[in-house]
Amino acid sequence: MQLSDFSFDLPDELIAQHPHQQRDGSRLMILDRGALSVSVGRFADLSQFFQAGDLLVVNDTRVIPARLLGHKESGGRIEVFLSRQVPLPGTVWQCLMRSSKTPRPGTRLFFDDNLRGVVLEGDQPPHRLIRFEFEGDFYQTLDRVGQVPLPPYIKRSPDEDDPERYQTVFGANPGAVAAPTAGLHFTRKTFDELQRIGVEIHALTLHVGLGTFLPVRVENVLEHRMHAEHFQVSHETAAAVNQARSEGRRIFALGTTTTRVLEYALDANGRLRAGEGASDLFIYPGFEFRMVDALITNFHLPQSTLLMLVSAFAGRDFVLNAYRQAVAEQFRFFSYGDCMLIL
Structure with a gap:
């Protein structure tokens, strides 16, 4: 076959x-x-x-609004796409990342005042593990900060209807x-x-x-x-x-x-x-x-x-x-x- x-x-x-x-x-x-x-x-x-x-x-x-835009401690911009949650202490997700330089383990990421993250050891490229830090409910936070993860064959940015x-x-x-x-x-x-x-x-x-x-x-x-x-x-x-x-x-x-x-x-x-x-x-x-x-x-x-x-x-x-x-x-x-x- x-x-x-x-x-x-x-x-x-x-x-x-x-x-x-x-x-x-x-x-x-x-x-x-x-x-x-x-x-x-x-x-x-x-x-x-x-x-x-x-x-x-x-x-x-x-x-979930799985696309997150933020920046590293250095100020460099980063795009994170949540892939799946993994069973580790805290709120840890396997993610894909896009930035000018691949963040090393320990790098802190900032998405807004109530959503931050740190890159962890483990997983194989192109995936990375991120432990998220936030107050309140994680999914409610994503609803406020994240963007709709439209499929790659939809060649446009999300609009108000998506x-x-x-x-x-x-x-x-x-x-x-x-x-x-x-x-x-x-x-x-x-x-x-x-x-x-x-x-x-x-x-x-x-x-x-x-x-x-x-x-x-x-x-x-x-x-x-x-x-x-x-x-x-x-x-x-x-x-x-x-x-x-x-x-x-x-x-x-x-x-x-x-x-x-x-x-x-x-x-x-x-x-x-x-x-x-x-x-x-x-x-x-x-x-x-x-x-x-x-x-x-x-x-x-x-x-x-x-x-x-x-x-x-x-x-x-x-x-x-x-x-x-x-x-x-x-x-x-x-x-x-x-x-x-x-x-």
């Missing part, structure tokens, strides 16, 4: 630089795996593809540095319509890390290693998912992040386990799905692990043909783009 097997031509102008004017106003491409058919509709009509008894699982992580639009309406647990983008389409009305027809909705948490943007750098796909991301599954969600599975009801995963947790956190009997951990599950064609029956997702980068997951779920040729149709019909791609439903 080669990296080039997951290539397709994507014009730059189809990479969405701004969200749709209405959160639920995107287009929807529907892939039916049984009929091998592709149709096009509107995301606002998503509920027509559900039925009473279906169970939808969402990822309720909340994106703090709200690069966030799901149901995000509750801060810790992600990238949005679970399939969820960006959902509104309160979407959930109301699903619940009205008898769809169960439950949440788990996976804090999306920078690894979601890292390119696959090996031609042999099987040599790629995923970055681990922290997840948590509640007892309520585990019980509901397991009951739906035992009763033969359909389980819909909202996004690739939700899918990876649902397929990773299983016991030997294929039942979802409550608890928390770190998932580095790499899903590519040949993977046997044991929990997810339907997937809601955005359109992904060529040669990305996300495209490989979707190809594993629906078949590489089927997916790539659908992507070519999406390009021909001028669908919008990536985080702020249009949506796909795979049944």
